[in-house]
Amino acid sequence: MDEANRRDITNDQHWLDCARHWAIRPDTLYLNHGSFGPPPGPVRYARRNWIDALDEQPMDFYLRTIEPALQQAREATASFVGTGWENLVFVENATFGMNVVADHFPLEAGDEVLLNNHEYGAVQRIWQRACQRKGATLKVVDLPPRIESTEQVVQAVLSGVGPQTRLVVVSHITSPTALILPVAEICSELRQRGVASCVDGPHAPAQVDLQIDEMGPDFYTASCHKWLCGNLGSGFLAVAPRWHDTIEPQIKSWGRLLPAMPEHWYDDFTWSGTRDPSAYLTVPDAIEFMKSFGLATFRDRTYWLADQARQRLTTEFGGTTLAEPGQGWYGCMAHVSLPQGDWTDLQERLWQSHRIEVPIIHFENEWFVRVSCHLYNNQLQLDTLVKALWCEIR
Numbered sequence: 001m002d003e004a005n006r007r008d009i010t011n012d013q014h015w016l017d018c019a020r021h022w023a024i025r026p027d028t029l030y031l032n033h034g035s036f037g038p039p040p041g042p043v044r045y046a047r048r049n050w051i052d053a054l055d056e057q058p059m060d061f062y063l064r065t066i067e068p069a070l071q072q073a074r075e076a077t078a079s080f081v082g083t084g085w086e087n088l089v090f091v092e093n094a095t096f097g098m099n100v101v102a103d104h105f106p107l108e109a110g111d112e113v114l115l116n117n118h119e120y121g122a123v124q125r126i127w128q129r130a131c132q133r134k135g136a137t138l139k140v141v142d143l144p145p146r147i148e149s150t151e152q153v154v155q156a157v158l159s160g161v162g163p164q165t166r167l168v169v170v171s172h173i174t175s176p177t178a179l180i181l182p183v184a185e186i187c188s189e190l191r192q193r194g195v196a197s198c199v200d201g202p203h204a205p206a207q208v209d210l211q212i213d214e215m216g217p218d219f220y221t222a223s224c225h226k227w228l229c230g231n232l233g234s235g236f237l238a239v240a241p242r243w244h245d246t247i248e249p250q251i252k253s254w255g256r257l258l259p260a261m262p263e264h265w266y267d268d269f270t271w272s273g274t275r276d277p278s279a280y281l282t283v284p285d286a287i288e289f290m291k292s293f294g295l296a297t298f299r300d301r302t303y304w305l306a307d308q309a310r311q312r313l314t315t316e317f318g319g320t321t322l323a324e325p326g327q328g329w330y331g332c333m334a335h336v337s338l339p340q341g342d343w344t345d346l347q348e349r350l351w352q353s354h355r356i357e358v359p360i361i362h363f364e365n366e367w368f369v370r371v372s373c374h375l376y377n378n379q380l381q382l383d384t385l386v387k388a389l390w391c392e393i394r
């Protein structure tokens with residue numbers, strides 16, 4: 001029986017052995033993989049091996065080992081996310097990738113960059129600064145308060161596009177609301193209008209089947225240290241060929257150590273000074289780790305678990321969701337509103353009194369709980385969360 005058929009997605013007993021791969025502190029109930037995903041053992045150990053190799057013979061590592069190893073890692077990562085390796089460079093995280101785009105995207109005074117109200121706060125700050133520097137305007141459109149159809153979301157984004165719009169920045173999966181947005185449709189519409197697209201996708205790798213070239217954005221930036229379970233500090237930026245000559249890293253160095261002569265746009269991202277590249281080199285280990293469970297099985301199990309969280313939270317507290325579950329809007333995260341009240345301190349109280357790490361999010365004047373479910377989570381943990389919430393909000 002193969003891995004995909006061996007485990008029943010609704011039976012926690014079938015997943016107990018998975019949890020052993022993680023070294024989450026025993027005092028902690030971790031329901032926030034979506035913010036900071038801890039790496040599992042095989043991925044952590046692979047990193048240690050690279051660090052040992054680096055520490056034991058830095059010359060050999062930097063001059064002879066790093067380039068072919070990075071190339072292999074790029075090829076494996078690019079293939080996993082559905083683009084050519086020549087379009088993809090490693091960066092520390094999605095934030096870094098977004099900054100690279102913001103620093104080099106050609107904006108002029110009077111141009112507009114369009115975001116929507118579900119975008120990550122730091123991404124808004126990045127584009128605010130880029131627009132200010134160039135005399136451009138940052139415009140934010142609201143998505144509908146109740147998400148009902150792909151068409152409705154696409155139209156909401158397009159409603160903000162005007163003659164001055166040069167770029168639309170849109171999350172693949174939103175941070176404050178855990179929604180999987182129809183980015184392929186949005187990118188396609190923007191292409192037809194001659195407007196560039198930048199997809200902010202740190203939640204996407206592994207949580208959804210990511211096929212960047214099929215989606216066709218101009219830029220796609222992501223972190224591998226969320227759902228893919230890469231080591232912390234591993235992300236990538238994918239750049240469509242028409243932008244290769246425009247994009248370069250903020251940090252100028254040799255580009256390539258030997259020969260110190262960069263030839264391609266991506267070479268400048270290879271050597272940015274002496275640093276530890278082990279997080280990048282172990283992205284293929286994370287991919288293999290996740291593949292060993294079957295990506296489809298991983299998605300089925302974690303969606304099912306998130307749905308259990310959603311059902312418990314809506315039943316117990318009368319919470320609601322922004323979109324109908326079961327229609328492709330949600331993946332491994334449940335996002336449910338909390339009863340009316342001021343829940344500013346709730347996240348910290350859940351930690352201090354119950355040792356639960358779960359984000360409590362204020363979005364558009366409402367409070368929500370966002371529950372992340374990975375392979376190490378189970379229903380007992382969800383029950384514990386519900387009991388803790390009963391204590392704190394009733």
Ligand SMILES: Cc1ncc(COP(=O)(O)O)c(C=O)c1O
Nearest residue numbers: 093094095120171175200202223
């Ligand atoms: C939608 C979105 N964009 C960007 C980021 C930033 O990711 P990182 O801290 O890995 O750069 C996050 C982090 O949670 C996010 O959810």
